[in-house]
Amino acid sequence: MDDQYKVNKFIEQAVAGDTNEAVGFAIHLFDNGLSKVSIIDEVLAPAQREVGEREQRGELGVADEHLASSVAETALYALASELPMPAVHGSVVVACAPGDWHSIAGHMFAEGLHASGVAATFLGASTPAADIGRYLVKHRPNALAVSCAMPNFFTGVTELADAAYSFDVPVIAGGRAFAKHPNGHYASVSTRARRT
Numbered sequence: 303m304d305d306q307y308k309v310n311k312f313i314e315q316a317v318a319g320d321t322n323e324a325v326g327f328a329i330h331l332f333d334n335g336l337s338k339v340s341i342i343d344e345v346l347a348p349a350q351r352e353v354g355e356r357e358q359r360g361e362l363g364v365a366d367e368h369l370a371s372s373v374a375e376t377a378l379y380a381l382a383s384e385l386p387m388p389a390v391h392g393s394v395v396v397a398c399a400p401g402d403w404h405s406i407a408g409h410m411f412a413e414g415l416h417a418s419g420v421a422a423t424f425l426g427a428s429t430p431a432a433d434i435g436r437y438l439v440k441h442r443p444n445a446l447a448v449s450c451a452m453p454n455f456f457t458g459v460t461e462l463a464d465a466a467y468s469f470d471v472p473v474i475a476g477g478r479a480f481a482k483h484p485n486g487h488y489a490s491v492s493t494r495a496r497r498t
């Protein structure tokens with residue numbers, strides 16, 4: 303089974319609304335030895351991008367994309383509950399930049415951290431900068447990871463980073479908006495451990 307076949311199969315089941323089939327397929331890959339990170343990077347994330355491209359070409363509508371996204375997120379939750387890794391490598395809070403509703407990207411990144419033994423807490427879409435400081439002070443993670451899908455929200459990234467730095471919490475930022483390729487096929491990472 304090559305990667306493109308897996309992506310197409312997942313999309314086909316997702317846009318047909320066969321949630322159980324699609325999620326079952328992701329779990330089947332896991333049961334057959336594919337790691338959670340590989341399933342995210344080789345199946346779920348490319349499927350989301352491919353859905354976006356098909357939507358751009360008019361082959362899928364917004365409703366199809368919403369459905370596929372919801373199935374992808376269900377698959378993420380299902381994978382998370384399979385053999386959870388003990389958290390042995392510290393803790394990271396993952397937040398989406400204010401204004402950014404592309405939560406699945408941040409969720410995927412958080413699950414990837416989990417699968418590597420990091421206690422990752424995902425705060426969901428568009429986290430207001432005014433609230434993040436209070437949360438970080440209460441939970442004292444080792445770092446804040448900010449996910450950003452569109453450059454429009456870079457200001458939000460800096461607002462979250464400023465809030466985190468003011469409490470001496472290191473920040474890592476990444477996501478589609480930071481990718482060099484225009485279609486954002488891979489995240490690049492921008493880090494600054496601390497304001498100097």
Ligand code: B12
Pocket residue numbers: 342343346347350351353354355358367371401402403404405406407408410411447448449450451452453474475476477478485486487488489490491
């Ligand atoms: C699904 C989707 C939506 C859903 C999001 C649902 C959800 N709950 O996430 C909804 C419907 C909300 C949405 C809305 C919009 N969207 Co949209 N969306 C998409 C779509 C099809 C898939 C996004 C996705 O899930 N990608 C898969 C993820 C997994 O990929 P990724 O972002 O690269 O994330 C990976 C890495 O980057 C990394 N990563 C993520 N975060 C972090 C953080 C760190 C620190 C690190 C190290 C790594 C990392 O891990 C992830 C897994 O590998 C994309 C198409 C695409 N190419 O992505 C368009 C896309 C991103 N959307 C787009 C647009 C234009 C919009 C809207 C403006 C549309 C509109 N007119 O309303 C709004 C904006 C809403 C807002 N305020 O945010 C454009 C953006 C173009 C641009 N200018 O950059 C895209 C590219 C579609 C397109 N080709 O036009 N969208």
